[in-house]
Amino acid sequence: MFLLVLDEFYLPVIVTLLAILLLLCIQGGLGRRELPPGPRVWIPIIGNAMELAEEDIRKPLRRLRKQYGNVYRLYLGTRLSVVICGYNAFKEAFIKRGDEFSHRPSMFVTDMISQNKGIVSSTGDLWKEHRKFALITLRNFGMGKSALEERIHKEVSLLMSSIDEQNQQPFDPSAIVHTSTFNVIAALAFGGHFNYDDSRFLKMLAAMNENMRNLGSSSAVNFFPFLRHLPGDLFKMKRTLHNVDFVEEYINEVIDKHMEEYDENKVEDFVSAYIKEMKVQKEHNRATTFTREQLCKIVGDFFVAGTETTAVTILWSMLYLTCKPNVQDQMFSEIRNSVGFDRLPSVQDKRDLVYTEAFIMEILRHAQVGFLSLPHSVPYDVIFKGYTIPKDTIILPDLDSVLSDPDVWGDPEVFRPERFISKEGALLNPEEFISFFAGRRNCLGESLARMELLLFVSGLVQRFQLLPPEGMTMCVEEYDGQFGLNHKPKPFKIRAVPRSIS
Template sequence: MWIRAILGAVLVCLLILHFLKRLQTQKNYPPGPPLYITALRFIQAGFRIQPDTFTKLAKEYGTIYSVWEDSVPVIVVSGYESIKEVLIKHSEEFSGRSITPFYRDVVGDKGIVASNGHIWEQHRKFGLVTLRKLGLGKKVLQRQIEDLALQLAETFARENGQPFEPSVHFFSSVSNVICALVFGHQYSLDDEEFVKLMHALNYGVHFGGTFFHLLYEAAPWLMKHIKGPYKGVYAAADVIFAQARKEIEMHKTKLAGNDPRDFIDYYLLQIEEQSKNDPASTYDTETLVHCISEFLFAGTETVNATLQWGLLLMVHHPDIQEKVQKEMEDAFGSSRSINYEDRKKLPYTLAVINEIQRFKYILVASTPRECIKDVTVLGFSVPKGALIIPNIHSILYDSKVWETPEKFNPNHFLDKDGKFVAREELLIFGAGSRECLAKNLAQMELFYFFTILLKAFTFKLPEGVTEVNLEPVGGVIFCPQHYKICALPRVH
């Protein structure tokens, strides 16, 4: 504890020094809290970012305000209309991606999510085209996701209605969806390589947002000399990169030019083609390694956390759980499996899934953008190099947008006739040029896992447990607190 106290004091001193240095340079930027105020609130929150961190500041400083990260202005934008102007109207100006010191040192700046300029333009276009070729929205990928959801249901059934923690099972199943997409195969859950990969992914995800992660971002020059707290996360990154390189080498020996099977195959063919025709090509094996790690990180914990919240909310609202189950029975009976195309026949179920994503948005804010040219936004000057943080929480809990923002209410996504309404205010996947590449994949996964599990089981709290804890665990991803649940097989 004394080490944390000393490091905390160092962090506060650094922030105050930066505040004093920036007093004279903030005049042309949106107003905002002095840096020492931001630091004190961060300390009061237990050195963790909370879901409403940016929204509380917006109530004091307005829909657009500035804070500082080192020497870089960070501009936080709140409210649906303001965020839409930034992400859509000024999509090009805010198409950059800033790489934090920790991310750059541990992971690097290659890939799709972390890259900029020509490399990003090439890889984003390639990623979108390749995901379509691999069958997003088509039968092949749907069957793979459905099979994994059915396997997960079998795993739940083996618990025999006794209390168990679903998070580990979700994590493995969702990870296998990404493995099928990228590697072309699923792993057995007890496969030694898969278990090692899962441990590494889990460690990396939960290190994000911790005290030592944020301290590294604030003082990277100091943290490079304090190796102890970071050994685990560097080791985790090495495991993920090593597995990616191993899969790539295996694919090189079996590459079928006329019949690519997965993302690695398509990428290797792209390297071969571009090396002949494009001297400015940015495709290489090391960038592929980083693309794979991004798919694994971004595609696993986001869906995993949302599914965990989904079951917890169904336990907390048994009437809603029952209504979802009745809708599925009325539409399909007990014998027919549910396909993705069937989602249009399940308006209430779709509304529930969307409301889970709104009510328990899993990120502190949309991924930061970097301004690539000077621009005026909402009446303020934003300089090239500034970071923009779209405060999505400010939309998802806005009483001007939602009837009961503080309550879990599927009616937010239903019209007066009970038909599903897709709400454009649900900007959980971002918007504009940096919208989530695998948005459609995530939606498909949530639909299959949620419907198959609720078709098979009624979820309840363990005997003697009467309260549901809906407070999240702080971090980069807001997961539920650890909880146990009972999956009681339904009699059809």
């Protein structure tokens, strides 16, 4: 009788319960054992947010690496994330297995902003096609070559005039440096140029800067989905989308004008080259991913990825040069000896400006404009270093773990441009120098950025001696500490005294 009841009633219940238990074990227990190690989650809705709650997020990340190794797991809210540290793991994931590790994860706010279009946030064939097109087109317009030099020189001269107007009084260089790098991108993207006091331009710059600043709070909505249902705009998500619309409205006007005035014999900027490609694809009746919407997002990507990063690197350079007069003197004597004063330093001088180039690389390594790269993902479950990384996990490449690894650099905390110069005096380019990332998703604008950095930094040092405000001494550490998407210096003021050529 008992067995009969067990058979007819309890057995299915027991089997169902066992199945649920097994499922829970696989999802929560056994499955997790295959995931990389990581700190325990006490409150699932928060994940490991408390472990990361420090202004300089590199500090907790360094501690976690020490505790869990080069591949560890974190929960950002409810989202599983895997941090990849150290050059070996970096190389294996993003270079050797770049096809798998070059995807982007889907994230609520980022998806709303980008709609998975453009280059930075797109993935798969759309990304491959457009990345290739953008690289070839920018190269044709002289990215990294001397054809673009004239445009950059124009911006260097404008920056210098603006610094001259400060009459050797202390000034904050941030706004004018941002204007300069934005103008280089505007020239390349649509042949544009903005005056330093153009009100629409200033509003666009302010909108982009505000979005960079708000990224921390608005991206919280990516990880804590319940926040998106709160009334008001506490996490600045609506504000962020409003700013994106404002900038895209301008880009769309530029595209309209280019379309109206299109002349196939006068393709001199990225927007015209893209319109040409759209026409070619249409003529051949191809099912195409080249659309006007995609063009708007790519120009937006160039604005965001190409303005702030380069501007902040120039600002760090100005701060380090002011704080380290010996370094500034050494760079000045190199420029004086190999370029002189009759003309601006040029790309052709690159092989003679070894110390200047090494200085720029050391700024990128030591100041770490980008200490954590953009989130990557995998398109399907992968096994990496013996661990399972499930599809759509957020993968965070920890650039700081490579750029400040004592096993690679010996004394990473010391600012020493000489580490990039061989005994024979040649510029070294170690593979661990990954400030521009490496592999399939490496920085699309690296050649342009390196060209801008060389021309702006060497031009400034040739023309001015950068000094602290009178009666003050300055040190880099005092101004360290603004962490958002980029790592930038706190606002600072310096004096620029024209050099006497004699």
